[in-house]
Amino acid sequence: MKQEAAERKLLAEKQKKLNNEERKFKVEMDRNKELLSRETDADKITQLQDRLKELELQMMNIEEKKEEIASLTLGKAxxxxxxxxxxxxxxxxxxxxxxxxxxxxxxxxxxxxxxxxxxxxxxxxxxxxxxxxxxxxxxxxxxxxxxxxxxxxxxxxxxxxxxxxxxxxxxxxxxxxxxxxxxxxxxxxxxxxxxxxx
Structure with a gap:
């Protein structure tokens, strides 16, 4: 029972950390999208698009980790x-x-x-x-x-x-x-x- 409680606590901490990371990346993505909508310089547009792709991959990675935590926490449904x-x-x-x-x-x-x-x-x-x-x-x-x-x-x-x-x-x-x-x-x-x- 003690081990299960410790595991649940650890999973909750990981979930909280992932939620914070997700929020941070989302803010940066929104900011980049806003800059991209106003940018006219071709080089800067490319840089912003590349950064958005990186952030998208990081968000997908976070989502995969969240799914794993959910699977350990919620069972199989x-x-x-x-x-x-x-x-x-x-x-x-x-x-x-x-x-x-x-x-x-x-x-x-x-x-x-x-x-x-x-x-x-x-x-x-x-x-x-x-x-x-x-x-x-x-x-x-x-x-x-x-x-x-x-x-x-x-x-x-x-x-x-x-x-x-x-x-x-x-x-x-x-x-x-x-x-x-x-x-x-x-x-x-x-x-x-x-x-x-x-």
Whole structure:
């Protein structure tokens, strides 16, 4: 019991430290975005964009650490998401991940922020009491389709939408699965490019 209490205290301290770091990086990101919106010098714009990319990576690293702490603190419940980004990765590339956030869409929005040119489309958001196990099961079934076979934290898989839909329906027949790739921003961008070319 004493050891568990000590571990919980340590996790709470780590969580607090990560929250402080996250706040600090967010303030710097907002400041850089503000400067970027007013900057006209090309070199300074490049510097600000590079710094924003660095901060984005640091924020993602913090998020991963927070997810790890949540997993140790909250148990296994959460959401498994299947998302795609047609404009960034093409039509047969999917990310399958897991989040414990109360509003799981927040995680998807975060993934589609500054690190990719377009927002992600959500194909499935499955709640599970054992989200870790469900995510691992999907990853295992798709292992041959894994894009990065060295770093398993990169949860991208090259497969087709119908195979994923069938897999999800086998696991949870009640889960809603969207086969359409809306890719609104990407399609709007294509339309704008076409109108410019005319």
């Amino acid at each position: 959460g959401y498994v998401y299947i998302i795609s980004n047609l404009g960034s990765f093409g039509d047969n590339m999917f990310k399958i991940g897991m989040t414990r956030r109360m509003v799981p869409q927040d995680r998807v929005d975060e993934l589609g922020s500054a690190s990719v040119p377009f927002k992600f489309d959500v194909h499935a958001m499955i709640f599970s009491d054992d989200a870790i196990g469900l995510e691992q099961k999907l990853h295992k079934e798709l292992n041959d389709s894994r894009v990065n076979k060295v770093n398993f934290r990169k949860e991208f898989f090259k497969t087709d939408i119908d195979s994923l839909k069938n897999m999800v329906e086998d696991i949870d027949p009640t889960a809603e699965f969207v086969t359409t790739m809306l890719a609104e921003e990407y399609r709007q961008t294509l339309a704008i490019n076409e109108s410019i070319a005319v």
